[in-house]
Amino acid sequence: MTPEEILKEIKESKLGLIDFIHQKSLALLSKDEELKLNAFRFVDVFPSLRSSSEVSKILRAYLSAPLNRTYPILGKLLKLGTITGISLVTKFFASWGITILASKVIAGRTAKDAIPKLKSILDSGQGFTVDLLGEYCVSEKEAEVYKDRYLEVLNSLSKKFTPGKDRPGVPLCISVKLSALYSQTDYLNFDKSVEVISLRAKEIVARAEEVGAQVYIDAEDTATNQIIYAVFEKLFCQDFPKIKYPGIVLQCYLKDSLNTFNRLKDIAVKRGSPIAVRLVKGAYWDVERALAIQNGFDIPVFESKKETDRNFEVLSDKLVENSDYFLPGFAGHNLFSLSYGINLAKQKGINFEVQTLYGMADTLSNALSKRGVFVRQYVPIGELIPGMGYLVRRLVENTSNEGFLRSLWDV
Numbered sequence: 001m002t003p004e005e006i007l008k009e010i011k012e013s014k015l016g017l018i019d020f021i022h023q024k025s026l027a028l029l030s031k032d033e034e035l036k037l038n039a040f041r042f043v044d045v046f047p048s049l050r051s052s053s054e055v056s057k058i059l060r061a062y063l064s065a066p067l068n069r070t071y072p073i074l075g076k077l078l079k080l081g082t083i084t085g086i087s088l089v090t091k092f093f094a095s096w097g098i099t100i101l102a103s104k105v106i107a108g109r110t111a112k113d114a115i116p117k118l119k120s121i122l123d124s125g126q127g128f129t130v131d132l133l134g135e136y137c138v139s140e141k142e143a144e145v146y147k148d149r150y151l152e153v154l155n156s157l158s159k160k161f162t163p164g165k166d167r168p169g170v171p172l173c174i175s176v177k178l179s180a181l182y183s184q185t186d187y188l189n190f191d192k193s194v195e196v197i198s199l200r201a202k203e204i205v206a207r208a209e210e211v212g213a214q215v216y217i218d219a220e221d222t223a224t225n226q227i228i229y230a231v232f233e234k235l236f237c238q239d240f241p242k243i244k245y246p247g248i249v250l251q252c253y254l255k256d257s258l259n260t261f262n263r264l265k266d267i268a269v270k271r272g273s274p275i276a277v278r279l280v281k282g283a284y285w286d287v288e289r290a291l292a293i294q295n296g297f298d299i300p301v302f303e304s305k306k307e308t309d310r311n312f313e314v315l316s317d318k319l320v321e322n323s324d325y326f327l328p329g330f331a332g333h334n335l336f337s338l339s340y341g342i343n344l345a346k347q348k349g350i351n352f353e354v355q356t357l358y359g360m361a362d363t364l365s366n367a368l369s370k371r372g373v374f375v376r377q378y379v380p381i382g383e384l385i386p387g388m389g390y391l392v393r394r395l396v397e398n399t400s401n402e403g404f405l406r407s408l409w410d411v
């Protein structure tokens with residue numbers, strides 16, 4: 001299987017109407033950096049805007065200058081949109097556009113809403129892992145609600161999808177963002193963070209075990225990751241040492257990722273059974289870099305994309321070499337990085353999977369699945385407002401100059 005052959009298939013595949021609108025609008029925005037960034041800022045604040053005049057005002061403030069420069073006709077239309085009456089139409093179109101963008105990458109507001117989409121993923125021979133949108137939380141009440149929502153997702157999905165025996169996490173798998181389980185998650189509050197998050201996560205894992213679901217723990221920013229790995233170790237070495245294939249994430253953009261790899265191997269050794277590792281490049285590159293510079297810390301991430309790409313290959317090697325301890329899940333949409341891991345794992349004849357984000361690379365997921373690779377889609381569920389952070393990260397990723405996805409389009 002060569003990446004070139006799959007790339008050809010992806011480029012030749014026909015896009016549905018929504019995909020076409022989605023891709024073309026992102027391509028149009030990407031023509032001007034300020035236009036793109038301000039459009040994403042608008043998406044971010046949109047849920048908090050109440051009236052149509054507010055929508056028009058903010059749209060104008062953010063987009064007037066870049067639109068007049070890049071697409072003057074649209075700039076004139078935007079100016080027109082401030083007139084009362086027409087501003088209602090502007091709000092309608094803004095809302096419609098954002099809903100289309102969101103529905104492309106978020107499967108539904110509730111687990112129940114998402115069931116038809118989850119079912120169609122399983123019917124196509126792929127798997128899923130469900131993620132509940134909502135990142136940092138600001139109160140203990142919110143943290144409890146987030147935990148209860150996971151319990152509810154497990155209850156409702158387990159009624160629909162009975163556990164199978166074929167492979168871990170099929171049909172049911174969830175991905176959890178631990179920082180949302182405690183309002184005071186902070187590296188400076190390390191012990192308490194580990195204690196409280198472990199207690200809440202324990203309830204989720206216990207329920208997952210009852211219904212036969214696999215659990216992945218997502219990786220976040222470097223400081224939070226220290227808490228995350230400590231909780232992971234506590235949960236799956238002390239509380240649930242016998243649970244099969246608990247999942248964790250390893251980020252290749254981090255300079256110390258090899259140390260993390262070794263730490264994860266120690267955990268697998270301690271448990272006496274393998275863990276599932278989702279290998280990613282890392283979603284917080286700009287934030288990690290900016291925060292380190294702002295605070296005068298060493299920058300924890302590689303500063304050239306090539307180094308991150310190379311490290312993805314190094315860690316793919318490590319995971320495959322150590323297949324007694326790990327079930328590798330090569331994650332991302334960069335065909336070249338994924339092919340590296342896939343070919344390596346195939347040569348060694350080990351069990352592995354590929355993981356992609358729901359709605360981000362359907363043609364890629366289908367092309368790999370058609371070639372016998374097991375693909376698991378990471379499927380977010382939730383309301384639009386808590387989902388904005390996720391949506392904006394996906395938009396940035398889709399349009400990043402260095403990103404692989406953008407190279408697939410006609411920009």
Ligand SMILES: Cc1cc2nc3c(=O)[nH]c(=O)nc-3n(C[C@H](O)[C@H](O)[C@H](O)COP(=O)(O)OP(=O)(O)OC[C@H]3O[C@@H](n4cnc5c(N)ncnc54)[C@H](O)[C@@H]3O)c2cc1C
Pocket residue numbers: 217218219220249251253278280281282283284285301302303304305306307308331332333334337355356357377378397402403404405
């Ligand atoms: C199923 C799935 C689950 C995921 N879960 C997580 C998670 O739990 N935690 C998490 O952090 N991320 C997660 N991600 C996101 C992932 O880390 C990547 O951001 C995303 O997949 C893009 O990487 P790529 O290989 O697909 O694309 P590419 O375009 O090849 O790579 C883009 C990535 O390269 C890196 N990069 C970009 N510019 C530079 C630079 N100048 N120097 C160094 N590195 C650079 C960044 O990591 C960027 O995301 C997940 C992705 C998938 C598909």
